[in-house]
Structures are given as C-alpha cells and as structure tokens.
Amino acid sequence: xxxxxxxxxxxxxxxxxxxxxxxxxxxxxxxxxxxxRNQLTAIVGPSGCGKSTVVNLLAGFERPDEGxxxxxxxxxxxxxxxxLVVFQETALMPWLTTYQNVTFGPKLxxxxxxxxxxxxxxxxxxxVGLREFRDKYPLQLSGGMQRRAELARALINQPLVxxxxxxxxxxxxxxxxxxxxxxxRLCEQESRTNVFVTSELEEAIILxxxxxxxxxxxxxxxxxxxxxxxxPRNLEMLSSPEAYEYKRHAMEILHEEALKSFKGGAGNSxxxxxxxxxx
Amino acid sequence: xxxxxxxxxxxxRLFRDQTFRRGVIAILAxxxxxxxxxxxxxxFGVMVPFIGKIAPxxxxxxxxxxxxxWPGYWQSWYLSTGRVFLGFTVAMIIGIPFGLxxxxxxxxxxxxxxxxxxxxxxxxxxxxxxxIIFWPTTELSIMFVTFLGAFYTxxxxxxxxxxxIDIQYLRAAQSMGATQWDxxxxxxxxxxxxxxxxxxxxxxxxxxxxxxxxxxxSGGGQQGGGGLGFFIWSSYMGGVxxxxxxxxxxxxxxxxxxxxxxxxxGHLSMPWRRMF
Ligand SMILES: Nc1ncnc2c1ncn2[C@@H]1O[C@H](COP(=O)(O)OP(=O)(O)OP(=O)(O)O)[C@@H](O)[C@H]1O
Ligand SMILES: [Mg+2]
Numbered sequence: 001x002x003x004x005x006x007x008x009x010x011x012x013x014x015x016x017x018x019x020x021x022x023x024x025x026x027x028x029x030x031x032x033x034x035x036x037r038n039q040l041t042a043i044v045g046p047s048g049c050g051k052s053t054v055v056n057l058l059a060g061f062e063r064p065d066e067g068x069x070x071x072x073x074x075x076x077x078x079x080x081x082x083x084l085v086v087f088q089e090t091a092l093m094p095w096l097t098t099y100q101n102v103t104f105g106p107k108l109x110x111x112x113x114x115x116x117x118x119x120x121x122x123x124x125x126x127x128v129g130l131r132e133f134r135d136k137y138p139l140q141l142s143g144g145m146q147r148r149a150e151l152a153r154a155l156i157n158q159p160l161v162x163x164x165x166x167x168x169x170x171x172x173x174x175x176x177x178x179x180x181x182x183x184x185r186l187c188e189q190e191s192r193t194n195v196f197v198t199s200e201l202e203e204a205i206i207l208x209x210x211x212x213x214x215x216x217x218x219x220x221x222x223x224x225x226x227x228x229x230x231x232p233r234n235l236e237m238l239s240s241p242e243a244y245e246y247k248r249h250a251m252e253i254l255h256e257e258a259l260k261s262f263k264g265g266a267g268n269s270x271x272x273x274x275x276x277x278x279x
Numbered sequence: 280x281x282x283x284x285x286x287x288x289x290x291x292r293l294f295r296d297q298t299f300r301r302g303v304i305a306i307l308a309x310x311x312x313x314x315x316x317x318x319x320x321x322x323f324g325v326m327v328p329f330i331g332k333i334a335p336x337x338x339x340x341x342x343x344x345x346x347x348x349w350p351g352y353w354q355s356w357y358l359s360t361g362r363v364f365l366g367f368t369v370a371m372i373i374g375i376p377f378g379l380x381x382x383x384x385x386x387x388x389x390x391x392x393x394x395x396x397x398x399x400x401x402x403x404x405x406x407x408x409x410x411i412i413f414w415p416t417t418e419l420s421i422m423f424v425t426f427l428g429a430f431y432t433x434x435x436x437x438x439x440x441x442x443x444i445d446i447q448y449l450r451a452a453q454s455m456g457a458t459q460w461d462x463x464x465x466x467x468x469x470x471x472x473x474x475x476x477x478x479x480x481x482x483x484x485x486x487x488x489x490x491x492x493x494x495x496x497s498g499g500g501q502q503g504g505g506g507l508g509f510f511i512w513s514s515y516m517g518g519v520x521x522x523x524x525x526x527x528x529x530x531x532x533x534x535x536x537x538x539x540x541x542x543x544x545g546h547l548s549m550p551w552r553r554m555f
Contacts, residue, residue, distance in 0.1 A: 061450050079453040091447035095469040095551045105455030108465070137551040157455055 005073075008161055008193040009035035009058065009083075014067035016053060027053045029218035031067070035161065038191040042204035042227075044250070045214030046258045051197045052088060054219070055165045058195060059085045072160055081105060084159035088166045090146045092138040098125060098149050099134045105157045124152045127186075144175040148182070163195045168203065180206065181235060188232050201254065202238055205229075205246050213253050216261045223253050310336050334521040339528070342521035352510065355526075359494065359506040360533065362418075363486045366425030370482060374430050375475060378437025383467065395434065403427040403489045407496055421493040421506075428489035429482035436481070440474020441467055473552065476545035480538050487534040507533070 016028040027050040035041045045051050056062040057069060060079045069076045071083055092101050102121045106112040112120065125134055128148035130141075138146055147167055154162055167183075168176045180203055187194060187207070198204050204211055208227045215222035227246055229237055237243055293299050317335035334342070346352045381388040381395075403424050410420040448466050457465065494508025507530055514522035546553060 059450075059454055061453075079450065081454060081456045084454050085450070087447050087451065089445075089447060091445070091451040093448055093451075093466070093469070095472070095549070097551075104452070104465075108452070108461055109456045139551065 006036055007034040007070075008037045008072060009195070010068075010070040011058070012068045012070070014057060014064040014069060016050075016057060016062060017065050026218040028057065028064075029220050031220045033212050033221050033224065035193060035195055036210065037193055039209040040187055040194040040196055040207055041210050041212065042208035043195065043197045043212045043214060044199060044201055044204045044254065045219060046216055046254065046261055047199050049214050049217050049257070049261070050219040051199070051214065052165055054214070055085060055163055055195075055197055058161075058163055059083045061085075081109070081157045082160040083163055084154045084157055084161075085163045085165060086147075086150050086154050086167045088169060090138065090143075090150060092146060092150055092153070094138050097135045097137055098130055098141070098152075101138070101149060102153045102156055104153065120156055121152075124156050125149075127155075128152045128182075142175075143171050144179055147171065147179060151183075151186075161193045161195060163197070165197045166199060167196075169199075176203075177235060183207065184233055184235075201247060201250055205243055205250070206233060206235060206238055211246075211250065213250055213257075216257045222257060223250070225250065334524050338521050339524045342519075343525045343528075346522060346525050355505060355507045355510040356529065356533070359487075359490055359508065359530075362422055362425050362490050362493075362506065363483075363533075363537065366422050366490065367429050367479075367483060367486050369422075370426050370429035370433055370486075371479065374433035374478075374482075375437055378434040379441055379463075379467070379471065381434075381438050382441030382471075383463065395431075399431045399435070403485075404492050404496075407493060411497070417497045421490065421497055424493045425486050425490045428485040429479075432482040432485055433475075433478040436474045436478025437471055440471040440477075444470040472549055473545075476541065476549070480541045480545075483537050483541055484534060487530060487537070491530060 011031055011033050014028055014031045015026065017024050017026045019025050031054065033041075043051060043054065053062065057064055058076070060076045060083065076083065093104065096104065099121060102125060103117055106117050106120075122131075122134075125131055128151055130145060130149055130152065133141055133145060133149075138149070141149060150167070168179050171179060184207060196204070196207055205227055206229075211225040211227050212221055213223040213225070214220070225246065229240070229242060229246075238247075287295075313333075314336050317333055377391070381392055406424050406427055407420070410423045411417065414420040414423055444467060448470065449462055452462055452466050490506065491508035491511070494506040495512045497509075507526055510529075511523055511526035514520075514526060
C-alpha cells in the first residue's frame with residue numbers, strides 16, 4: 001500500500017542550516033515525510049518553527065544542506081512550475097490586473113494557445129468568483145479576493161503539487177471561514193496533490209487527509225496523523241466527536257512543543273497564548 | 280455617473296475640484312499678502328522684513344508684460360529648457376540602466392557603488408570649475424553639471440527601488456517558469472517603475488536648480504551662456520528688481536510644469552497606482 005509511486009513528494013532526512021560559520025542556525029533537522037498523490041497533506045507547527053523554510057525547500061527556492069527531496073520520483077533542483085507555492089503574504093504582482101496575473105505563468109512559458117489560455121483563465125477566474133474583478137488591480141481587491149486570485153494564478157499552471165503557505169493568515173475570521181469552505185469544495189471537486197501549511201489546527205484537521213505536526217526549531221516531524229473524516233466535509237464537522245479527538249491529540253503535542261519554545265526563550269509565546277486560550 | 284463625468288467639459292470639472300480650488304485660493308491669498316506687504320512697507324507700524332524690499336506683484340506683472348515682448352526673454356526660456364531637457368534625458372538614459380545593473384549584479388555593484396558613493400556627496404556646483412576646464416564649450420559644461428544634478432538622484436532611486444522589490448514576486452515568477460531575463464523584464468522593471476518616477480521628479484527639480492546656478496556663474500559670453508539664470512543675473516546687475524522677480528517666477532513655473540509633466544507621465548504609465 002505504501003508503494004513509492006503513491007507518493008508525489010518524498011522528503012528524506014533533510015537538514016537546512018542558515019548563517020555563516022560563526023553563527024549558524026539549524027532550522028530543519030533530519031526531516032522526513034511523504035506527500036501522497038491526490039491527497040491534501042496538512043503541515044502544522046508552532047509559529048516560527050520553520051514552516052516557511054520547509055515550503056521553500058519543497059518548492060526548490062532553497063537547497064537542503066543534507067538529504068534529498070523527490071518530486072514525482074525526480075530530485076528537486078530548483079523552482080519549477082511542478083511545485084507551485086501560494087505564499088503567506090500575497091505575491092500577486094501589483095502592476096498586473098487579476099486576469100494578467102492569472103495568465104502570467106502560461107504567457108511566460110508560451111505553452112498555451114492564446115484562445116485556449118483566455119478560455120481557461122476566464123473559467124478559473126469564474127471558479128474563484130472574481131469575474132467582476134477580472135480587470136482590477138490587486139490593491140483594488142479585498143484580502144479574501146486577493147487570496148482567491150492567487151489560488152487561480154496557481155491553479156491555471158496545473159502544478160503537480162500545490163503548496164500553500166498559511167494562505168489564509170491575516171484574513172478576518174469570517175472571510176477565513178468562507179475561504180476554508182471554498183478551498184474544501186475546490187479540493188473535493190478535482191483531485192489534486194496539495195501541501196497545506198498552517199498554524200491553525202482546526203483548519204488543518206478539516207482540510208487534511210493526512211496531518212503532519214512539526215516539532216519546535218530545529219524542526220522535524222513530531223507526529224503523523226491520518227485524518228479519516230468522511231468526505232465531502234464541511235466546517236460543522238469540526239464539532240463532531242471524531243474531529244474533537246483528532247484535535248485533542250494534536251493539541252496536546254503542539255502544546256508540548258510550544259512550551260519547549262517558550263522555555264527555550266525563543267519568543268514564540270503568541271502561539272502558546274493562542275492555544276491556551278482555546279484551552 | 281461615468282457618463283455625466285464625460286459630458287462636463289474638463290475646465291468646468293477642474294473648477295469643481297476641491298483641491299484645485301484650494302490651490303487657486305492659496306496662490307491668490309499669497310499674491311494679495313505680497314501686494315499689501317510691498318505697497319505699505321509696514322503693517323500697523325511694524326516694518327515688514329523682506330516683502331517691503333521686493334517689487335509688488337502689480338509692478339512685476341507690468342514688467343512681465345513688457346519683458347514678454349522681448350525675444351531675449353523667450354530665448355532665455357528656450358536655452359534653459361533645452362539644457363534641462365538634455366541634461367535630464369542623458370541622466371535618465373545613463374542613470375536608469377546603471378542603477379538597474381548595480382541592483383541586479385553584485386559584481387557590478389561591488390565595483391561601481393563605492394566610487395559612486397564617494398562622488399555623490401560632491402554638489403554639482405562644485406564641478407563647475409572643473410567642467411569648464413574639461414569641456415571645450417561653456418554650453419557643454421553647463422549641460423554636464425545639469426546632468427550630474429539629476430544623475431545621482433536617479434541612480435540612487437533606481438537602485439533602492441529595484442533592491443527593495445519583494446522577493447516573493449521573484450519567487451512566484453520563478454516557480455511559474457520565468458528565466459532570468461523574464462524576471463528582469465516582468466518583475467524588476469515594473470517593480471522599479473515607481474522609484475524611477477520618484478527619482479525623475481526629484482532629479483528634475485535639482486536640474487532646474489543646477490542649470491540656473493550654472494548659467495549665473497558662466498555668464499553670457501559669445502560661446503554659450505544666456506538662459507533664465509543669466510536673465511536674472513543681468514537684471515540684478517542692471518538694478519531692475521521687477522525683472523529679477525519675473526525671472527524667479529519664470530523658473531518656478533518652469534520647474535512646476537516639468538515636474539507636473541513627469542507626474543502625469545508616471546500617472547499614465549502606472550495605472551495600478553491610480554486607485555479607483
Ligand atoms: N534565508 C534565511 N536566512 C537566515 N535565517 C532564516 C532564513 N529563512 C528563515 N530563517 C530562520 O528560520 C527560522 C524559521 O523561519 P520560518 O519563516 O521558516 O518559520 P515559520 O514557521 O514559517 O514562521 P511563521 O509562523 O512566522 O510563518 C527563523 O528563525 C528565521 O530566522
Ligand atoms: Mg511562515
């Protein structure tokens with residue numbers, strides 16, 4: 001069952017250190033996990049533990065110091081459209097309209113006929129509900145719309161893996177919920193391979209097929225969980241006993257990790273606060 | 280709403296604009312105060328410090344009408360504008376690529392940034408004697424000094440602007456398959472555009488300052504000279520204060536028109552910054 005071809009991505013004993021000889025900081029240490037094809041793998045971890053660094057490694061923006069990352073069986077050697085990232089902060093080009101942003105990738109590569117591209121772009125912009133904002137610039141969109149535009153821009157490239165780095169961070173609670181529902185439906189309609197990084201546990205549980213909990217810095221996999229909530233899902237399912245059990249278990253581990261960083265004086269107490277409030 | 284806008288003539292729309300009206304009122308108030316100040320010399324028994332010594336706006340206006348009939352006055356406009364335009368254009372043509380090259384290539388930056396930074400604090404006017412010796416004609420030396428005035432500002436703005444482009448844009452483009460050249464053309468260039476226009480607007484202002492000073496220093500010999508700076512200088516030498524003020528206001532206007540032009544071009548070429 002755990003045949004290697006089931007895995008879209010494989011991370012094998014990856015270590016990443018920043019800094020020069022005098023001041024080194026190991027952010028990722030001996031990290032190993034795999035991302036199953038056509039599944040959503042959620043990654044949670046305390047704030048500042050190195051999640052974005054893991055994303056940068058997966059996407060090929062950073063090279064591991066040790067270990068290896070395989071994408072579809074081939075080593076990742078640099079950024080490519082096979083592993084596309086939707087960034088934590090919006091990375092829509094401010095000088096391009098929604099439509100121009102969405103068509104940016106295909107136009108650059110010239111791998112789609114103009115008519116086909118136009119049709120595909122308009123369809124995707126429709127899917128994310130931005131038809132009326134097709135010719136608006138990013139600054140004219142609300143935070144939630146920007147996130148959706150960015151999703152559209154990633155989707156049109158049909159990446160092998162979509163990597164989302166805390167894509168809904170910074171949105172207000174209501175918009176965040178709407179985006180989660182939207183994203184859930186998007187994932188369930190078509191099968192895609194997704195890596196979804198977040199520091200919100202509930203978000204991770206409701207979206208994920210499998211859940212990876214990262215340890216405090218230097219980060220590695222602290223716990224792997226299979227989330228077997230039935231699909232299609234909705235946000236109400238978070239209050240079901242099963243979901244509650246997943247949440248309780250994960251929270252315990254996260255709390256421990258957060259506490260470590262707190263004692264270590266790494267200054268990540270915002271995470272601790274957030275979770276002790278939820279109690 | 281959009282239709283209504285299109286039907287009303289531009290001038291009417293301009294006068295309905297709050298900001299425009301405020302600007303007009305401010306200028307009128309300034310002129311009136313100036314007139315009163317220079318006509319009465321003292322207000323309620325207190326000497327007005329500077330204004331009392333300057334010709335009142337009415338006298339300046341009369342003098343302007345008179346000066347406006349001399350071809351020499353318009354020739355001065357023409358000469359100064361030409362120098363500013365040339366110096367500025369050359370500064371843009373050399374400064375933008377130079378700044379961009381320093382931004383994208385660390386070897387280039389390592390080589391050229393230190394000498395650039397040492398030369399930058401030298402005020403353009405300090406170059407006047409050297410450039411008079413170096414360049415064969417006065418005209419060229421004035422232009423060179425004018426060029427320097429804009430050059431440093433443009434380069435610094437382009438370099439700073441290009442270096443502060445968010446790495447996320449570059450990464451996003453890279454993961455969509457952008458080559459180095461694509462990154463330069465599609466991210467760095469548009470991303471630097473706002474800074475280019477800021478540098479251009481500031482540089483344009485400096486250019487006017489410098490060209491005037493250059494003209495005053497170089498005088499109006501047979502080989503070059505002239506211009507609005509020389510106009511002010513010779514009016515001063517002739518003791519015609521009204522004309523000095525006419526010259527000063529002419530420069531103010533010229534500077535204002537050129538910066539507005541740059542802002543307008545910036546406005547046109549960066550639609551994403553025109554919000555709503
Ligand atoms: N290019 C880099 N050079 C040096 N240090 C880096 C670099 N990138 C990340 N780090 C360090 O790695 C650590 C983890 O950063 P990272 O952004 O990966 O964490 P994160 O879990 O994504 O945080 P957040 O929850 O705030 O998004 C930080 O201490 C940071 O200083
Ligand atoms: Mg992060």
